Amino acid sequence: MRKTKILYVEDEPNLGQIVYDSLILKGFDTIWETDGAKVMSKFNDFTPDVCVLDIMLPNVDGYQLCEHIRNKYPTIPIIFLTAKTETPDLVKGFEAGGTDYIRKPFSIEELLVRIQNQINMHGLSENSSRTQEKRIKPDKIKLSTYNYYPKRYELVTPSKTINLSNREGELLKLLTETGSKVVERKDILLNVWGDDSYFNSRTLDVYIKKLRNYFKEDSNIEIQTLRGKGYLFLVK
Structure with a gap:
């Protein structure tokens, strides 16, 4: 082995x-x-x-x-x-x-x-x-005018290609794979950071802000914050 x-x-x-x-x-x-x-x-x-x-x-x-x-x-x-x-x-x-x-x-x-x-x-x-997730991970996820390539952590915007960090990629994957369902904050912290400590919770806020900035070229894409619950990724 x-x-x-x-x-x-x-x-x-x-x-x-x-x-x-x-x-x-x-x-x-x-x-x-x-x-x-x-x-x-x-x-x-x-x-x-x-x-x-x-x-x-x-x-x-x-x-x-x-x-x-x-x-x-x-x-x-x-x-x-x-x-x-x-x-x-x-x-x-x-x-x-x-x-x-x-x-x-x-x-x-x-x-x-x-x-x-x-x-x-x-x-x-x-x-x-x-x-098992990696075996079935799609090659491309269409997000309005954006394309996300989860296997190589690339986000292609209308004007450029953004190379996401590992953690940014995992966060975006969690937000997009649930469709229109709320992703609970605690689930994100446990899956992406490994624990739900106060510091990691504050770091999550930084990463959400970064993702929102990446999607600023398309007003049809929104990451909504549901206070006390989590986040909702919407493509209008």
């Missing part, structure tokens, strides 16, 4: 060794790199299923590294490990393409749960419901 591949990037040697050893013991095929500038060369021989990135790295920091990875591999899950706790820093991580974050200090148990959650959410496990 193929092992899940983890790319782990951390420059602090003691923490790095502990996490690396723990991932190996849990059965993950893992490589550990300490220099952000050396990471992309690893992808030639080792294309990971999940990336776990520290933010404060030498030469190329975690934000830049995430953007490089995301440009080449649009759907790969990327978990940030961060001592930065201010909301703008965490939002910056998500905007760079991160799909989850863990605040330092953290437990190995929490990291393993977060990795498994990303595996399940992104259909990397044969037994996960996401695997």
Whole structure:
């Protein structure tokens, strides 16, 4: 059976060794790199299923590294490990393409749960419901004058093509696949972020605002907020 591949990037040697050893013991095929500038060369021989990135790295920091990875591999899950706790820093991580974050200090148990959650959410496990979803995901979703290509997270507007982040793509998929039904806020948070914490709830507001901005070229498309419930994606 193929092992899940983890790319782990951390420059602090003691923490790095502990996490690396723990991932190996849990059965993950893992490589550990300490220099952000050396990471992309690893992808030639080792294309990971999940990336776990520290933010404060030498030469190329975690934000830049995430953007490089995301440009080449649009759907790969990327978990940030961060001592930065201010909301703008965490939002910056998500905007760079991160799909989850863990605040330092953290437990190995929490990291393993977060990795498994990303595996399940992104259909990397044969037994996960996401695997079945990806098998039947349509190539194109027509949204009035827009076209959304969920397999490559591309939104084609009347004037340009927008390359969505992983999380933007998953959010748009949830909003559009339900037809005219309300998508509850909690369901979005659990499916796209993995938990419904206060911070993730505020981050969801940022992502909804971004999606609305993407659709501003077509007044027939609207994302309605139903306070206390969730969102409704309407194509008039």
